Amino acid sequence: MDRLLSIEAFVRVAETGNFAKAAQQLGVTRSVISHRIQQLEDYISAPLFHRSTRHVRLSEVGETYYKECADMVASFNSLTEHMRDLRAKPTGKLRVQMLPGFAIGHFGSLLAEFTDLYPDIEVDVIVNDRVVDPIEEGFDLAFQMFPPLAESLIERKLFSVRRLFCASPEYLERHGAPRAPAELQAHKVALYEGYPSRNKWLFNGSEQVELNLTGQVRSNSVHLLRDYAITGACVVCLPTLVASADLLAGRLVPVLTDYSLSSFNFSAVYPATQRRALKVRSLIEFLVERISDEPEWDRPLLARGWVQP
DSSP states (O other): OHHHHHHHHHHHHHSSSSSHHHHHHTSOOOHHHHHHHHHHHHHTTTTEEEESSSSSEEHHHHHHHHHHHHHHHHHHHHHHHHHHHHHOOEEEEEEEEEHHHHIIIIIHHHHHHHHOOOOEEEEEEEOOOOOHHHHHOOOOOOEEOOOOTTTEEEEEEEEEEEEEEEEEEHHHHOOOOSSSSSGGSSSSSSEEETTTTTTTTEEEESEEEEEEESEEEEEOOOOHHHHHHTTTOOEEEEHHHHHHHHHHSSSEEEEEESSSSOOOOEEEEGGGGGTTTHHHHHHHHHHHHHHSSSSTTTTTHTTSSOOOO
């Protein structure tokens, strides 16, 4: 016998004075209600109701028992609703690893909105450009550009990371703009060192051009490369999420816009065991809702034809 179900049936019958109404409210048949009440009466070895063809009323034992049972059912329902509320409002610590390219200049405002929506989540954000295994390093979630390190990890794409070559107006005035990818060999070039293709670059235009390009300056910081290029020192390849504002302001000028570079997926990567974790799902869905595959930093560049869809 499930005592809780039997007690709930007893309370509903006592309150409605009717087996059929109690059955309707609980979504079961009248015979189920009768069976549960009979089991409860057998268990306490006393009748709970006086029954007739027209009426059902509490026995003396039933009246005493009802007061205690009604409080018990009310407390259980209250506790259940409270636990449902806790499940609906994610809580706890969320440990996140994130690439600097997105963390700096973009994630701060999104994080402010997220923590306002979910004040019971504590967020630890570790910013670096390493590709990590969240399981091994204790992250609930990692945001990165490259494929997961293990098959047990789940990947959810958020947006495409587009790239382009650019330089400051001062640099182009002194050295001219490269008109074809091969002309980059004659320029001072700065490159991000973390791309998986390493020194091999593939340019897609009216014809496909493959180029071995090492760069005079290399760094794991795209923000450093951007600042270096703004001084007029070089031609640089930057992701648009870092370069867009400077391109639109004229501090940087796109070059080789007739050619496109391959893009990368910026993805959320997390252990399969976190698939149902509400705090993880909440952050991912929050970012998916606010960032499309044509994010705000790319739209004006796409409209000008500086990058390709």
